[in-house]
Amino acid sequence: MAYPTGHLVVIEPLRRRHCAECRRGPLPLHILEFNAPRCLDCADLGHLVLLPRGDTALTRRAREGSSLWAVVVRFHRRRKRYERQGLLVEEQALARAESACLADADARERRRARDAARRAAEDTRFTAAxxxxxxxxxxxxxxxxxxxxxxxxxxxxxxxxGRSAAGRALDEGAVTAAVRASVRHEDTPYDGLLMAGVPRQEARARVAGTIEAVLEGWRAVPQA
Structure with missing residues (x-):
């Protein structure tokens, strides 16, 4: 299976591996050279430190500040592919990146708060619409x-x-589907039928008439 190319790749092995050069092992991390595992010391990467994935800003800054870095990957058996676990970077570069992230933590928190407020306002307007x-x-x-x-x-x-493309466009079919779902759960015995073991399609068929009757009644303009 292929793993990321174009830069140094370090493998977190699933099986016990020993260095083909110094014979040490089992290795927590290794690099492949000529299809043989080498420990990080023999590969001249032993001075690097592991930065686990998860913090995008810290990862970007540490990578940009490190003159030598490598991607750490591990094979996922079920997905049959290598997945990134983090980076190996120079310790000084990581320290500088951590300091920079701490320095602008307040600014990033304010940005997150503004983004959250913006999303909340958008959601309020969309719900009203x-x-x-x-x-x-x-x-x-x-x-x-x-x-x-x-x-x-x-x-x-x-x-x-409501969050589908049709729902965000307030498409008639999407709006009707949302109302129908509400009526199914709130105005019919549908949920009770499911709990009693009735198959979903049969339960839907049993309550279809009730749903259509409610919808038809709601389609009528109320009398003043």
């Missing part, structure tokens, strides 16, 4: 119910229909 779309399609739907449907389906990262 989705609720308005529900009202346009189903004017008989109680306003509080329309807001509840919109709030539920538009949760960021939820994978629900």
């Amino acid at each position: 989705f609720a308005a779309a529900v009202h346009d399609l189903f004017p008989g739907c109680p306003p509080e119910r329309a807001r509840t449907v919109a709030a539920h389906t538009s949760v960021r990262g939820s994978g629900r229909v």
Whole structure:
């Protein structure tokens, strides 16, 4: 299996390996030279320190500040590929990178707070727009119910229909699907049927008439 090329690659082995040059082992990390494992000392990388993956800013700064660095990979058996575990970098470069990250930690925290506030404002506007779309399609739907449907389906990262491309575009089909799902769970015995062991498709078929009746009633403009 191939692993990243274009730079030095150090392997975190899954099996016990010994250095082909000095015979030390088992090796926690090794580099392949002519298809034979070499320990980091024999490969002239023993002075480098491991920076685990996870902190993007620290990794970038340490890599840029290190005159010699290597990618650490480990083979994932199920995915059948090598995956990055971190970097080996010069200790002084890592220390400088850590100092730089500490120096601008406040600025990055303020940026994260601004981004969170921006996303929250966007979500509030989108939820309101989705609720308005529900009202346009189903004017008989109680306003509080329309807001509840919109709030539920538009949760960021939820994978629900409101966060799909069609949902974000307030497509009629997506809005209707969100309302139908709400009615299925809130106004029919569907959840109880599932808990009783009824297969999902059969449970849906049993409550389909009730759902359509509720939706048809909500499509009607309420009388003043």
